[in-house]
Amino acid sequence: MRRTARLAVAASTAAVLLIPLAGCQSAGGPGSTVTLTAAVPYVMPNLDDSAGLCPSLGEDGARLPDDALAACHDAADEVVNGALDALDLAPLRIGALPGLGEGAYGTVRVDPASAPYTRLFVREGTAYTVLPAEERLSAAQLRDGVELALEATDLVRDPAVWDGGIEVSLTVVDGGRTERAHAALRVAPLILTHDLLPIDRMVMSDNGTTPEDAERHGYDPESPAAPVEDGEEVFREELSAALEAAGLNGHLLEYPTGGDRWMRDQFITGYFAVPDRTERCGG
Numbered sequence: 417m418r419r420t421a422r423l424a425v426a427a428s429t430a431a432v433l434l435i436p437l438a439g440c441q442s443a444g445g446p447g448s449t450v451t452l453t454a455a456v457p458y459v460m461p462n463l464d465d466s467a468g469l470c471p472s473l474g475e476d477g478a479r480l481p482d483d484a485l486a487a488c489h490d491a492a493d494e495v496v497n498g499a500l501d502a503l504d505l506a507p508l509r510i511g512a513l514p515g516l517g518e519g520a521y522g523t524v525r526v527d528p529a530s531a532p533y534t535r536l537f538v539r540e541g542t543a544y545t546v547l548p549a550e551e552r553l554s555a556a557q558l559r560d561g562v563e564l565a566l567e568a569t570d571l572v573r574d575p576a577v578w579d580g581g582i583e584v585s586l587t588v589v590d591g592g593r594t595e596r597a598h599a600a601l602r603v604a605p606l607i608l609t610h611d612l613l614p615i616d617r618m619v620m621s622d623n624g625t626t627p628e629d630a631e632r633h634g635y636d637p638e639s640p641a642a643p644v645e646d647g648e649e650v651f652r653e654e655l656s657a658a659l660e661a662a663g664l665n666g667h668l669l670e671y672p673t674g675g676d677r678w679m680r681d682q683f684i685t686g687y688f689a690v691p692d693r694t695e696r697c698g699g
Contacts, residue, residue: 458604458690459506459534459582461571462491466500472631479628491569496537496544505537505544505565506601510553510586512561520590522553524564527583533570533603534582539563558588568603571688580605604688618659619669619679623648626674637669645677 470488474480490501510522524547526534537544538553544565547553553562572580580603588595622641629635643649659668673682 457506457599457601459566459568459601460504460604460688460690461568461606462501462504463489463571464504466490466504467497469497477632479631491535491567494535494546496565499542502542502544502565505567507539508564508566508584508599510558510562510564513558513588516555516558516588516590518555520555520558520588522558522562522586522588523549523551524553525549525585525587526566527585529578530582533568533578535567535569536584537565537567539565555590566601570603571606572603604690606686607689608684608686615659615662615664615667617667617669618655618664619671620652620655621673621677621679621682622670623673623675623677625670625672627672629674630672635670635672637671638666639670641670644675 465488467490470485472480472485474484490497490504496502496505510524513520524536525531526536526549531549536547536549538547540563547564566582566584568582572578582601582603584599584601586597586599619637624642624644625635640652643652656665656668659665671679671682673679676682
């Protein structure tokens with residue numbers, strides 16, 4: 417199950433604490449510098465296109481190059497495009513601070529190494545507003561408590577450049593008193609599939625349809641493709657029968673290759689995964 421880890425950041429005039437929503441994290445007591453210790457929460461790299469807004473063709477009708485296709489995703493802008501997009505964000509919460517003075521304020525920052533790969537939002541209901549590092553949360557906001565959301569805008573591509581560890585720091589200033597809390601998160605890793613995994617869907621080559629045709633005219637991957645290669649009709653019949661015998665009827669999808677029968681040359685499937693927050697931490 418894809419679930420984003422959830423945290424809560426609570427503060428008082430005595431101290432700022434980081435506390436868990438699901439019991440998977442621990443925090444120090446009042447007056448202490450807080451560090452999460454029991455487990456490391458994860459945030460999804462928000463690289464999907466949950467609202468289906470990314471084009472596959474340019475304005476001239478030509479296919480877009482791979483780098484242009486890869487550059488279009490949910491995290492490419494500062495807009496949260498609905499509930500599915502929000503699922504990939506990691507929620508955090510600054511607890512209500514009713515005793516703060518009028519001049520009090522708070523700031524929330526991500527560590528410098530992670531800043532190019534992350535984005536923070538303030539959430540009010542279903543509305544998300546970007547929270548820049550230099551922006552201050554007002555005393556009125558902090559008194560009511562603030563809902564935050566962390567977005568990972570990329571995956572770990574080179575651990576020597578960025579290892580995916582993210583530290584979110586909260587600072588609350590009230591007069592001459594300053595209190596801080598830190599949330600340690602990690603971007604979910606990319607996991608490639610292998611042949612020993614249970615079958616969820618099987619994808620086979622549609623040799624009669626090119627990718628260009630599919631992009632220009634639409635494509636239904638659940639519609640059986642007409643066989644065009646020698647022996648393909650028998651192969652399809654036997655494969656469908658085997659899937660049905662295994663209780664996987666309807667799990668066969670087509671992929672337009674235009675005659676390239678080697679699916680592994682087309683793409684390698686992978687996924688991101690985070691722990692279900694209802695599960696026990698630490699083993």
